[in-house]
Amino acid sequence: MGEFVTLEVDGHIGTIRLDRPPMNALNAQVQSELHAAAVEASARTDVRAVVIYGGEKVFAAGADIKEMVTADYASMVERAAPLQAAFDALARIPKPTVAAITGYALGGGCELALTADFRLCGDNAKLGQPEILLGIIPGAGGTQRLPRLIGPARAKDLVYSGRFVGAEEALAIGLVDKVVAPDDVYSAAVEFVSRYVNGPALALRAAKAAIDGGLDGDLASGLRLETQLFTGLFATEDRAIGMASFVENGPGKAQFVGR
Secondary structure, three states, X not given: OOOOEEEEEEOOEEEEEEOOOXXXXXXXXXHHHHHHHHHHHHHOOOOXXXXXXOOOOOOEOOEOHHHHOOOOHHHHHHHHHHHHHHHHHHHOOOXXXXXXXXXXXXXXXXXXXXXXXEEEXXXXXXXXXXXXXXXXXXXXXXXXXXXXXXXXXXXXXXXXXXXXXXXXXXXXXXXXXXXEOHHHHHHHHHHHHHOOOOOOHHHHHHHHHHHHHHHOOOHXXXXXXXXXXXXXXXXXXXXXXXXXXXXXXOOOXXXXXXX
16 A cells, blocks of 8 residues: 555455545656556456546646756656656556546646546546646657547647647547546446456456557557467466357356456
């Protein structure tokens, strides 16, 4: 358990919870604790899906600018790698993940949300990459994950302008997947990922690895990766269970065991 970031597990759903009032600013300690929570969630077999949540009022309003205002090039070279590593660990959690967004998700907060497979937000949410207004650019994946999600032109608009996007526009451009009432954000996120909890864990892991890995390269490389992961699943117990259940009872009735 970290001071500002915790991992709580209930019904095979792990919640990575940020709690650094008032705005969940992502200082170095929070980044380190996010990394540790991601590693733990990845390793725990009782965690089948993950919700990233900042609380009822705010998701995360970005980096702690007070830590950066006097930084120079040399110090940021040292600090940038751990920041990227923390967010990469979250993006690589080999299980379905969803960011539950209330209030602001700006700068590093928006980049944190981008590490998840899905994003749900309250209708009061504001998302954006305002780093340009500070004379810098996003440094935790915003220039890479954002264009992969919403396309390069829309990503450039957000990064170049630093403007905030409301919930409805975020939904329209594909930045979020669902908008709900602010009070329902967390429960909706839990409901959203609960559909995967009883699925074949190794097949879900392979599906995520294939999709994310394929996006990082050319089509031919992605197809080779898909073939390797597809054939590897024939060594799993869940594959045998799923196919036997299909033959005997029809689709959608298999009771998977996660092996």
